[in-house]
Amino acid sequence: MKKKWIAAFCAAAVLCAATVPALAETTTNSTTTTAPQQQMGGPMGQMGRGGPGGQMGQMPGGNGQTGQMPSGEMPQMGEMPSGEMPQMNGQMPGGMGGQMGGMMGGEMGGMGQYTTADSPSEVVSGETTNSAADLTVNRAAATKITVSDTNSDIKITQSGTYLITGKAADGNITVKKGVTGVVLILEDLDLTSTTGAPLSINKESQVKVVISGTVKLTDNENPDDEDSTDAAVADAFDGAAIKVKAGADCVITGNGKLTVNGNAKNGIKSGDETVLVIDGPTVTVNAANDGINGNYDVALLSGAVTVSAGDDAIHADRILTLGKDGSGPDVTVSQSTEGLEGTVVNLAGGTVTINASDDAINAANSDDLFADTLTYAINVTGAAVTINSRGDGLDSNGDINLISGSAVINSAYNGGEAGIDFVGSYYVSEDFDLTNNGGVAFDAGMGGMGGQMGGMGGMNGQMGQNGPDRQEGQMGQNAPMDTTSQAQPNFFQRIANWFSNLFSKK
Numbered sequence: 001m002k003k004k005w006i007a008a009f010c011a012a013a014v015l016c017a018a019t020v021p022a023l024a025e026t027t028t029n030s031t032t033t034t035a036p037q038q039q040m041g042g043p044m045g046q047m048g049r050g051g052p053g054g055q056m057g058q059m060p061g062g063n064g065q066t067g068q069m070p071s072g073e074m075p076q077m078g079e080m081p082s083g084e085m086p087q088m089n090g091q092m093p094g095g096m097g098g099q100m101g102g103m104m105g106g107e108m109g110g111m112g113q114y115t116t117a118d119s120p121s122e123v124v125s126g127e128t129t130n131s132a133a134d135l136t137v138n139r140a141a142a143t144k145i146t147v148s149d150t151n152s153d154i155k156i157t158q159s160g161t162y163l164i165t166g167k168a169a170d171g172n173i174t175v176k177k178g179v180t181g182v183v184l185i186l187e188d189l190d191l192t193s194t195t196g197a198p199l200s201i202n203k204e205s206q207v208k209v210v211i212s213g214t215v216k217l218t219d220n221e222n223p224d225d226e227d228s229t230d231a232a233v234a235d236a237f238d239g240a241a242i243k244v245k246a247g248a249d250c251v252i253t254g255n256g257k258l259t260v261n262g263n264a265k266n267g268i269k270s271g272d273e274t275v276l277v278i279d280g281p282t283v284t285v286n287a288a289n290d291g292i293n294g295n296y297d298v299a300l301l302s303g304a305v306t307v308s309a310g311d312d313a314i315h316a317d318r319i320l321t322l323g324k325d326g327s328g329p330d331v332t333v334s335q336s337t338e339g340l341e342g343t344v345v346n347l348a349g350g351t352v353t354i355n356a357s358d359d360a361i362n363a364a365n366s367d368d369l370f371a372d373t374l375t376y377a378i379n380v381t382g383a384a385v386t387i388n389s390r391g392d393g394l395d396s397n398g399d400i401n402l403i404s405g406s407a408v409i410n411s412a413y414n415g416g417e418a419g420i421d422f423v424g425s426y427y428v429s430e431d432f433d434l435t436n437n438g439g440v441a442f443d444a445g446m447g448g449m450g451g452q453m454g455g456m457g458g459m460n461g462q463m464g465q466n467g468p469d470r471q472e473g474q475m476g477q478n479a480p481m482d483t484t485s486q487a488q489p490n491f492f493q494r495i496a497n498w499f500s501n502l503f504s505k506k
Contacts, residue, residue, distance in 0.1 A: 114442045117427040120401040123379045124344055126319025128299040130249035130275045135183050135208040137161065142185060147171055152191075156182055165189055173199050177245075180206035187256070188213040194220045196236055197243035203271075204247040211254035211281040217241040221264035223288070239265030239289075246271035246295070253280040262287035267309070270294040278305065278329075290315050291336070297321070298342075300329045302350075308335040313354070316342040318370050323349025326382040326404075338362050339389070343370045347383035347405070360389040360411065363396035375424065380405050380432070387411060392421040393438050399424040402432040411438035 142163040145154055152171025156162060159181030164173060167190040174196075175182055184199075184207060191198040198217040201207045219241040228234045241260045244250045250270065252258070258281050260267040267285035270276040272295045279301040285291040291307035291314055292298060298316040301324055307313040313336040314320060320342035322328055328350025333339045339354035341362040354360040363376040376398030385407040387393045393409035394400055400422045409419040419438025420426065426442065428434060 114426065114440055117425040120379075120403055120427040120429075121375065121377065121399040121425050123346070123381065123401060123403075124319070124374060124377070126297045126299065126316075126321045126344065126346060127275045128301060128321050128324060129277060130251065132206050132208045132249040132251040133277065133279075135181060135206070137183050137185070137208070137210055139163065139185060142183075147173075147189070147191060156184070161185065163187060168192070170194050171198070172196055175201045175205045175207050177202040178204045182207045183210065184208070185210045185212055185254075186215045186258075189215045189217075191216070192218040192220055194222070196221065197238035197240050199242045200238060201242075201244045201248050201250050203245045206249045209250065209252045209254075211252065211256035211258045213256050215256060216259040216261070218261040219264050223264045226265070237264075238269075240267065240269035242268045244268075244270040244274055244276055247273050249275065251277045251279060252283075255280060257282045258284070260285045260287075262289070262291070265289045266291070266293050267307070268292045270296070270298065272296060275299065277301065278303065285309070294320075300331060302327070302329050304330040304332075306332045306334060309333075309337075311337045312341050313339050313356075314341075317365060318342065318374070319344045319346065321346045321348065322352060323347065323383055325349065328383060338391075339387075343374050343376055345378045347378075347380045347385060349382040351384045351386075353386045354389065356387075356389040356391065358389070358391035359395040360387040360391070360393050360409075361385075361395065362392075363398060375399060377401065377424075379403065380407060391417050392441070393419040393436070395421045397423050400426045402428045402434060404429060404431055406433035408435045409438050413437075413439045416441070
């Protein structure tokens with residue numbers, strides 16, 4: 001453990017020494033800023049992965065609380081057992097963590113600069129319609145079905161328009177596999193199920209769901225059934241209040257109010273090669289896992305959608321689209337781990353408000369299912385976005401394009417999180433109204449790493465507990481430099497001196 005601890009710091013020192021420039025120049029929307037090399041006790045580097053302070057993500061360094069530091073010497077690192085390196089156990093003494101974190105952040109933070117792109121990367125549109133949208137609603141010709149506790153198993157086996165109303169404590173509406181030309185008018189319906197989804201649209205069927213009045217669908221399956229050793233039980237588990245299976249076309253429309261309770265897992269779930277479209281109704285989704293989850297494309301075009309979810313609020317494996325041509329739904333994520341997620345996330349209109357305990361909007365896919373055909377991207381081309389997150393605000397494993405609309409981002413700005421976090425290109429139009437209170441992080445090799453190391457020292461529980469002279473979560477703080485010295489050792493010499501002093505302590 002002792003050797004590993006020493007090796008880790010040596011590696012950090014070598015990496016820093018190999019990459020620190022005297023000056024860091026950054027171009028942002030054709031404005032060039034030259035940042036002087038950081039001095040010990042001078043401006044800190046990026047906080048975590050990009051601080052919220054200056055334009056370039058720098059913030060002033062704090063005054064050390066241990067008094068003046070003799071010129072050319074590193075700050076004292078705090079007490080250690082005689083001749084012994086501290087036991088790590090995943091923690092570092094607060095004094096050492098703070099001093100090392102602040103030193104690394106100050107020296108390397110100037111490298112953590114980014115350049116905005118001169119033009120947006122390609123914006124790939126997802127599918128926002130399917131064949132069910134073309135179905136005609138003929139209410140006058142509808143077959144009326146009233147569900148009840150004695151008539152709760154409704155099976156649709158042929159095309160036509162069906163008006164379904166009533167209430168049942170345990171029942172299902174199922175559209176048979178391959179049946180097309182189905183219009184379901186759900187009107188003042190309250191349906192709960194403990195055996196499968198209350199509304200199940202089977203493979204390769206074609207269904208337009210029209211919401212009229214007040215409709216509530218509740219999935220009360222046993223969550224343990226999903227992993228049952230009984231294959232029949234596991235196969236019957238739908239894990240959603242509305243289940244749209246692979247290859248089916250489904251549009252949810254109308255002007256009524258739909259409440260979806262996914263108590264077993266998800267609220268609304270769509271399968272492979274399925275484009276799920278919500279266009280019109282007021283939808284409230286409460287889910288134990290994901291609110292709305294699609295294995296392919298998901299499009300919310302109009303109406304109002306409110307989601308409270310245990311994990312992702314709205315997720316599409318391929319492309320998630322909110323709005324179209326500058327207009328769109330009012331989407332509110334009241335609670336989530338991650339708000340919106342897709343390989344590509346397109347916010348083309350409407351208003352979007354997200355509360356997330358992790359990343360608010362995430363261009364990612366844990367399985368990289370579509371990474372060979374699509375570039376990860378977040379594209380805002382008309383929506384008004386408000387973000388409150390404890391993780392990243394906008395987090396893309398590829399590009400971010402802020403073309404038109406607005407965004408207010410309130411997010412974490414330390415411990416590796418930022419308001420805007422990207423790997424590829426980052427474009428902001430002059431017409432885009434951006435308020436970013438969480439800084440910028442990006443994949444720039446050691447440049448991005450410098451800011452993170454500045455944050456590590458002070459992050460309680462990540463690289464160690466803070467000493468009593470620091471508040472939890474602050475950056476590591478350097479003692480002020482004695483400016484009377486005529487000559488200061490360069491960074492390489494200070495690193496060497498620091499390790500020499502550290503290992504010579506008795």
